[in-house]
Amino acid sequence: MESSPIILNDSVFIYSSLIADSVPIVRLENKNKRPFPKFYQAIRNNKTWQGGIPASSEPFFNYDSLGIPNGAFSEDNRRFYFTLSHRDKHGKKVSYLYVSNKKGNGWSTPEILPDKVNEIGYINSQPAVCDYLNNYEIVYFVSDRPGGWGSYDIWYTVYNKSLKTYNKAVNAGGYLNSAGADITPYYDASSKTMYFSSDAQVGYGGFDVYRTMVPWLNGCPLRILDFPLIPITTTYITKNERKMKVVFWFQTETKALI
Numbered sequence: 001m002e003s004s005p006i007i008l009n010d011s012v013f014i015y016s017s018l019i020a021d022s023v024p025i026v027r028l029e030n031k032n033k034r035p036f037p038k039f040y041q042a043i044r045n046n047k048t049w050q051g052g053i054p055a056s057s058e059p060f061f062n063y064d065s066l067g068i069p070n071g072a073f074s075e076d077n078r079r080f081y082f083t084l085s086h087r088d089k090h091g092k093k094v095s096y097l098y099v100s101n102k103k104g105n106g107w108s109t110p111e112i113l114p115d116k117v118n119e120i121g122y123i124n125s126q127p128a129v130c131d132y133l134n135n136y137e138i139v140y141f142v143s144d145r146p147g148g149w150g151s152y153d154i155w156y157t158v159y160n161k162s163l164k165t166y167n168k169a170v171n172a173g174g175y176l177n178s179a180g181a182d183i184t185p186y187y188d189a190s191s192k193t194m195y196f197s198s199d200a201q202v203g204y205g206g207f208d209v210y211r212t213m214v215p216w217l218n219g220c221p222l223r224i225l226d227f228p229l230i231p232i233t234t235t236y237i238t239k240n241e242r243k244m245k246v247v248f249w250f251q252t253e254t255k256a257l258i
Contacts, residue, residue: 001037002051004070004126011044014060016069017052036067036085059100059107069095072127074137075189078102079159081127081139082110088121095125097141116168117157119145128194130187135161140172140185140194149177150200154185176212183207 006014018037039055039062055062059080062068071082078101085095096118098110117139118124126142140156148155154172159165176182180200187194197207 003037006071006073012041014039014041014055014071015051016040016071036065037069038062039068039071059110061100061110067095070126072129074129075131079129079137080107081129083125083127084110084112085125092121093123094121095123097124097127097139113157114166117166119143119169123152126184128185128187130189132158137161139166140187141169142183142185143169147171149174150179150181152181152183153177154182154196181207 002015002017004016008014016037017040018035039060040051041053041055041060042049042051043053044050059082060071061082063084065086067083067085069083069085071080073080080100082098082100083095084098085093088094097113099113100110101108112118113124122143122145124141124143124145128140130138130140132138137159138156139159140154142152143155144152145155148171154176155169156172157166157169160167171177176194176196178198178200180198182196182198182200185194185196192213193211194213195209195211197209199207
């Protein structure tokens with residue numbers, strides 16, 4: 001399964017994939033050793049794309065024993081937020097948000113976001129970033145922590161660029177979140193629009209893609225992306241990176257781990 005594209009330019013993009021030549025078989029006694037997604041890159045040569053190339057450049061770090069299902073740059077490209085996932089001792093999947101900061105021509109060693117952002121023992125994943133006022137940025141993400149509206153909710157934290165601090169994560173509220181799963185947030189800076197997927201709003205079936213203006217507290221209504229973009233029982237994830245007018249979508253027939 002391939003997901004979470006990050007466009008670098010018109011010839012290269014990064015994506016997450018659980019690449020396998022066959023369906024992996026995991027014995028019960030080794031349930032904590034299941035394969036995890038990693039970052040790969042795709043390169044365009046003329047009109048042909050070649051994928052499946054392990055990402056090796058910063059800040060797209062890969063780890064042997066940890067999964068990396070998604071990531072997102074800040075609007076100024078000074079921070080790269082991403083998810084690291086693993087199985088706990090009970091075999092439950094947990095994931096936490098990390099950040100790497102631009103330093104000269106390189107990137108800093110990734111640091112885990114504080115506990116007031118990451119909820120220990122739960123999913124903290126799928127970061128999406130937008131600027132707020134002059135000195136702040138909002139980091140949206142998905143979590144299954146207690147206190148939400150459904151199985152997965154969109155949460156957010158505010159980063160102070162001057163103080164380099166994050167505030168306590170806050171649920172985005174019932175305007176965005178539903179009684180089901182609300183996932184894959186993405187913010188398009190050019191249109192100030194939030195996109196996300198939900199399986200519990202009124203839609204065509206399965207996961208549908210919705211959009212709303214940010215901030216949503218101004219009463220701007222949620223709008224589902226019109227058919228035929230979203231076929232029934234299809235999961236879609238949208239991206240439109242770095243002011244490039246490109247949208248990727250990914251179809252799945254089975255429930256995927258976040």
